[in-house]
Amino acid sequence: MGSGKKKRAGGKKSALTVDMALTIGAKKLHTARQFMYEEGKKYNSQFIDAKTGLCKPQFLETRPCPVCASSKSRELFIKGGGRYVACGKCTMVYLNPAFTDKALVNFYSGNLATQAQVVANETDFSRRIYSKGLAAITKFRRTGEILDVGCSSGFFLDLAKEAGWKTVGVELNKAEAEMARKKHEVHVTSIFSLEVKKRFDAIVMWDVLEHIKNGNKTLQLFSKKLLRKRGLLFLQIPNSGSLATRVMQEKSKMFDGIEHVNLYNPSTISLLAKNNGFDVLHLETVISEIPVIANYLNYQDPYLGEAVHGGKILDIIDEKTLHKKKLGYKMQVVLRSR
Numbered sequence: 001m002g003s004g005k006k007k008r009a010g011g012k013k014s015a016l017t018v019d020m021a022l023t024i025g026a027k028k029l030h031t032a033r034q035f036m037y038e039e040g041k042k043y044n045s046q047f048i049d050a051k052t053g054l055c056k057p058q059f060l061e062t063r064p065c066p067v068c069a070s071s072k073s074r075e076l077f078i079k080g081g082g083r084y085v086a087c088g089k090c091t092m093v094y095l096n097p098a099f100t101d102k103a104l105v106n107f108y109s110g111n112l113a114t115q116a117q118v119v120a121n122e123t124d125f126s127r128r129i130y131s132k133g134l135a136a137i138t139k140f141r142r143t144g145e146i147l148d149v150g151c152s153s154g155f156f157l158d159l160a161k162e163a164g165w166k167t168v169g170v171e172l173n174k175a176e177a178e179m180a181r182k183k184h185e186v187h188v189t190s191i192f193s194l195e196v197k198k199r200f201d202a203i204v205m206w207d208v209l210e211h212i213k214n215g216n217k218t219l220q221l222f223s224k225k226l227l228r229k230r231g232l233l234f235l236q237i238p239n240s241g242s243l244a245t246r247v248m249q250e251k252s253k254m255f256d257g258i259e260h261v262n263l264y265n266p267s268t269i270s271l272l273a274k275n276n277g278f279d280v281l282h283l284e285t286v287i288s289e290i291p292v293i294a295n296y297l298n299y300q301d302p303y304l305g306e307a308v309h310g311g312k313i314l315d316i317i318d319e320k321t322l323h324k325k326k327l328g329y330k331m332q333v334v335l336r337s338r
């Protein structure tokens, strides 16, 4: 992929775009992922009260804003059994109530992770997006010891190792950890119970922080126990300030109702960093969702529609403009501990 003549549909873009939907089309991408959405929906239904459409109260607890601790919030919508709110003080979007820690452990231990499967199906794009993240880290440090939290089958660690990093992974899913262990040191544990004697030069979390209820505690753990002084923390997380989610709101797959407990935007991730002794060195957005938004604005299914978009939304907003304004679907962030 990436060679040969470019199709007109994507408009002008670099051959190394990480935007899979822009390249192959939203319909093709999401049809391939459909099995995962269906499985997830089926699994989640056991936790939802069919009568109220909300998660069963025995699994839930209410909480203040996970970033600024304010209890002032505004309900956005209910989706997949969960109630999403926006903090009245810092704009953080979060589930409230959310699953208790115990219920979450129970939820994940029974859920057969399909991430490795998805990465395997989308190898080319996974490689590009992981490479982009690695390049962002490399701007501030070339090599050293790196820890991947939620390393899955070790796809990112493979790239890091090739680039000269000494690699360690943490993964709760035993089957995925086994795969990663062929090439890397891997611990099957939660980061909060990880016992290692060393500290790392960099820690990465790919699409993980949005699943963790207490972001403050997580960043504190990194800076106090796991990172060397001025160590780097790389995060890829969904962007609740993205154009796609602001336009489509509850119709966006970003909101699942159980797993995505905390949805940061550029401002709230920066606040979380600052409050926990980190400086923001790099913050950019990736994945435009232009085809998805174009479908939605054309009264089609956002994910399975086939609206003609020419790489722009309403012939106005292109990929470059969108990312310049940090309106992409996900954020890649590099933080440095003070």
Ligand SMILES: [Zn+2]
Pocket (backbone or CB within 6 Å): 065, 066, 067, 068, 069, 070, 087, 088, 089, 090, 091, 092
């Ligand atoms: Zn807040």
